[in-house]
Structures are given as structure tokens and as C-alpha cells.
Amino acid sequence: MPVTKINTMHSDKMTSSKPDASTQKYLDIAEIRDDVVIMKDGSLRGAIMTSSINFALKSPQEQEAVIGSYVRFLNTIDFPVQIVIQSRRLDLDNYIEELEMKAKKQKNELLKAQIAEYIEYIKDLIVMGDIMTKKFFIVCSYSSVEKKMVGTKGFFQKLTEMFSPTAFLTLSNTTFERYKMELEKRMSHVRNNLSSMGIAASMLSTQELIELFYSSYNINTSRLQKLKEVGKLRVE
Numbered sequence: 624m625p626v627t628k629i630n631t632m633h634s635d636k637m638t639s640s641k642p643d644a645s646t647q648k649y650l651d652i653a654e655i656r657d658d659v660v661i662m663k664d665g666s667l668r669g670a671i672m673t674s675s676i677n678f679a680l681k682s683p684q685e686q687e688a689v690i691g692s693y694v695r696f697l698n699t700i701d702f703p704v705q706i707v708i709q710s711r712r713l714d715l716d717n718y719i720e721e722l723e724m725k726a727k728k729q730k731n732e733l734l735k736a737q738i739a740e741y742i743e744y745i746k747d748l749i750v751m752g753d754i755m756t757k758k759f760f761i762v763c764s765y766s767s768v769e770k771k772m773v774g775t776k777g778f779f780q781k782l783t784e785m786f787s788p789t790a791f792l793t794l795s796n797t798t799f800e801r802y803k804m805e806l807e808k809r810m811s812h813v814r815n816n817l818s819s820m821g822i823a824a825s826m827l828s829t830q831e832l833i834e835l836f837y838s839s840y841n842i843n844t845s846r847l848q849k850l851k852e853v854g855k856l857r858v859e
Contacts, residue, residue: 666766
């Protein structure tokens with residue numbers, strides 16, 4: 624029986640193609656640790672999540688007081704900050720899953736049917752109402768370049784260090800802790816001023832920062848694949 628030789632050159636090329644570069648290559652984030660985001664340019668970022676104020680429901684006098692506090696807050700800041708408002712579709716998957724578990728354990732058939740109807744009502748309400756939830760963040764920054772720009776180095780040497788993608792690798796633990804301390808001072812200043820305005824503020828931890836960026840860059844995936852806690856990850 625004759626043997627037919629099949630040309631597999633094309634298929635070999637297909638299977639030996641190099642994988643696409645990781646999207647992390649195109650992000651400005653180099654590392655997240657110790658409740659701080661380290662950028663590729665060597666600068667540090669810290670995020671504060673805040674509550675909100677229903678400004679429209681306040682009296683004219685209260686509104687003026689809030690505006691005055693906000694103006695004073697801005698006047699006391701001598702470093703860059705970023706105010707971020709994140710809008711997402713309301714996620715009640717965990718709540719619905721909890722209801723479904725209770726329905727399975729329910730022995731009363733009438734209550735089980737009512738729970739099932741309630742679950743469908745919530746699902747329809749979210750889809751039809753297009754309910755959105757908002758989160759508010761203030762991002763504070765501290766750049767290592769602020770220290771590097773002071774000294775006897777030449778202008779072009781300082782400029783090269785400023786835009787070096789591996790600048791963060793030159794930070795020793797001692798230097799990082801010093802820069803982190805400066806960043807925390809700025810964040811404490813912001814939190815204290817927000818408190819005077821009646822706004823609750825909390826600094827995001829390492830786990831919360833990772834989840835924030837994960838959900839921001841992977842909106843659909845993050846709903847189906849939840850992240851594990853950093854402390855529970857095993858190092859192989």
C-alpha cells in the first residue's frame with residue numbers, strides 16, 4: 624500500500640509560533656507591595672477609598688460649608704493627587720449564590736418557590752434597571768525623582784534616570800521605606816482633611832490594590848474568576 628507523505632511545515636510553524644507578549648509589558652505598574660504601587664518610572668502611588676456626600680439633599684448653608692471645606696482642602700495640598708470615580712454594574716452574584724444555597728436547604732416548598740421568584744426578580748431588576756454602583760478613590764503620589772533631581776548630577780543624567788523603565792530596581796529597601804514614609808504622610812494629610820468634610824476614608828491594602836487593578840483591566844473575567852488573598856498564595 625503506497626504511503627503518502629504529508630507536508631507538515633505549515634502546521635509546525637503554527638505550533639511553534641511564539642506566544643503573544645504579556646499585557647503587563649504595556650502597563651506602567653512595576654510592582655505592588657506593602658500597600659504601595661511602584662511604577663516603572665520609580666514613583667510610588669497610594670490609593671484611598673472614600674465615602675460620598677449626597678450634596679443635593681443638603682441645605683444651602685450645608686452646601687456652602689462643604690464647598691468651603693473642599694476649597695481649603697485643595698489649598699493645603701502641595702503635591703499631585705488624582706480623584707478617580709469608578710462606575711460598575713451592580714454585582715450581586717455572591718448574594719444570589721447565597722440565596723440559591725438557602726433555597727436548596729429549604730424544606731418548605733412554598734418558601735423555596737418564593738426564594739426562587741425573588742432571585743429571578745433581582746436578576747431582572749439588575750438587567751432592566753441597569754443599576755450601577757460607584758466607588759471613589761483619591762490617588763496620592765511620591766516620586767523618587769524629587770530626591771534625585773536635587774544634587775550635583777547633570778541635567779541629562781537626571782532626565783535619563785527620570786524616564787528609565789528600571790528606575791525602581793535601584794531603590795534599596797531603606798530608600799523604599801523612606802519614600803513610602805513620605806507617601807504615607809501625604810495620604811494621612813488627605814485623610815485628615817477629608818474627615819473634616821465628613822467623608823470617611825480608608826487606605827487600600829496590597830490585596831485591595833491588586834483586586835482594584837485586576838477588576839479594572841479585566842472587567843468581565845473578574846466577575847467569574849475571583850482572586851485569592853495574597854497571604855494565602857503558596858510559593859512553589
